[in-house]
Amino acid sequence: MKLLRVFAILLLLPAPVAAQDLGDPVEPVTSVETAFEDEDEGLTGGEVIDELAMQNLSIAIASFATDRDVSTPANGNGTAALGNELARVVFNDLKNNGLFKPAGPDSLPKPTYAQITAPNWPSWSNRGTDMLVHGYVRARGDGRLTVGCYLYDVTLQDELARAGWVVPPRDWRRAAHKCADLVYATLTGESPFLDSRIAYIAETGPKDKRTKRLAIMDSDGANHRFITTGRSTALTPRYSPDYRRLLYLSYTDGNPRIYIYDIGTGRQTLVTQSTNPTFAPRWSPDGKWILYSMAVAGNTDIYRVSAEGGPSIRLTNTPGIDIGGSYSPDGSKIVFESDRSGSQQIYVMNSDGTDQKRLSFFGGRAATPEWSPRGDQIAFTHIAGNFRIAVMSPGGGGLRHLTDSWQDEAPTWAPNGRIIQFFRTTRNSGTTALWQVDLTGRNERKLPTPVDASDPAWGPILP
């Protein structure tokens, strides 16, 4: 018998299914135009940087200057005030993620527009600043904004990197995130991660009657939007790699089913036209494939379907629960969860379902594996007493616990594979919150969300 078999010809119908739980559509993502080329390519080495040394590097982020203070839809007080806000966003990106020793614009002198490309070196070296970030914002004739970002080494009195972006006023924060990413990537040699978004589930209400809504926000919690109204329970979202779609589970027709929600049109379709319940949706890294899990007569297996519809292929066929799944960055392998051995454990298989092997041999249960975008680690939930976020190598070795709380689960990787978000449930009260921790296990912090939050899914770097 063939391991893989076409389960059924289940076409994705273009017509939207009853979308009674959806709110107004939100703005789709647009790509940011580069204003001038980065003259310094920055460091590109693959070495993991020394986190402690990094945290001793002092970096000043001065208010961004403007050539002339004019009104802008991005800030009620004009482009000069917007310049200060831009620097604040850069400062908070670095500070909140435990990066370097940053000082923000509110505690620093404001450079003039001319000083952006010719820093006042003595004033910065007198403050003991190692690195300096300058920037400017300029209102363009076409209504958009140009934002420039410069990184200087104060000791060397030299420019390390510069970049500029043209953004519509509503995307002004993205320019600041890109500036923070430029600073981070240049100084550490790591890939950027801050100009990205997070999908998650917003929770309100008592423990036995929780309202759970699909919501999205920027990586720093700004631009928060609800996608569903909360009339039916929504769970486990995943952003498509191009940010155009969201996969999530909804009880909108009374049963748990995976939907593909199109962000631009606000319409959604079922992942498969089956009456069986579907769970645990995932994207392939290239966005061409969707993994989902489906229970047939109580037995749950993992299926793969083209993101454009067509037949579903069953990838697992053992009795028991095979669920979840996360692709390796090259798309060749899938790490998933199965209780075929008697308890939840982590397995790996080729992306066509062949060569299934158990990876986790730690004692306790191991669940919700997520492959790092760098490919070098698998994050998961280790259940042995407490529920803890842990990482291991793709071969199953090198177990390291990153958190230790009563119930931490569902890790999701930053686009650069250096930070993990997850959600933490409080014993008894059942309240939930999004948290993040870096790969060293340090810099654990709670993310600000308007209400309780669970099931985070961190998307890739924005276009």
Place this chain on the structure above:
Amino acid sequence: MKTRFATVTLLASAAALAGCKTTAPDVLPPDPGATTTQTDTTNTLPAGPQLGTNEHFVNSVNGQNIIYFDTDRYNIDSADIPALQSQAQYLMQYPNISVTVEGHADERGTRDYNLALGERRANATKNYLVSLGVPAGRIQTVSYGKEQPVALGSNEQAWAQNRRAVTVVIN
């Protein structure tokens, strides 16, 4: 065919596990809806719940519309059999009644797994009812995973109450 195989397996595992008793909750959760009925009985007839309502079903099976499971388990064991027999008897007596079996898990599991586990519990319950003669077409299943606890504490007693399959009459 498949159902019959599952039934045999279930019966076998029920027999095998006869000595391994499910940790039944010390405190039973309240019967959904059972408390609100008696109020407006004005005079004449002792008007109990109407046939076709969930209340009628719950009353008729003496509140045994719920069965309980061990951690991560979904097998029907000996402690559950009287409840399921009583449910099956009711459904055989009223052939126009259809039910949904809701499968639930406690909070000490990850979200996706608990959804699949709840589905498995609901199906095990359904299969047992089918083995007792109830037509499969009259039994739907739905899993709520850990999304709808009835006991709100974070302790063994509360978790035992939440690992359950609830049979509900659909109108």
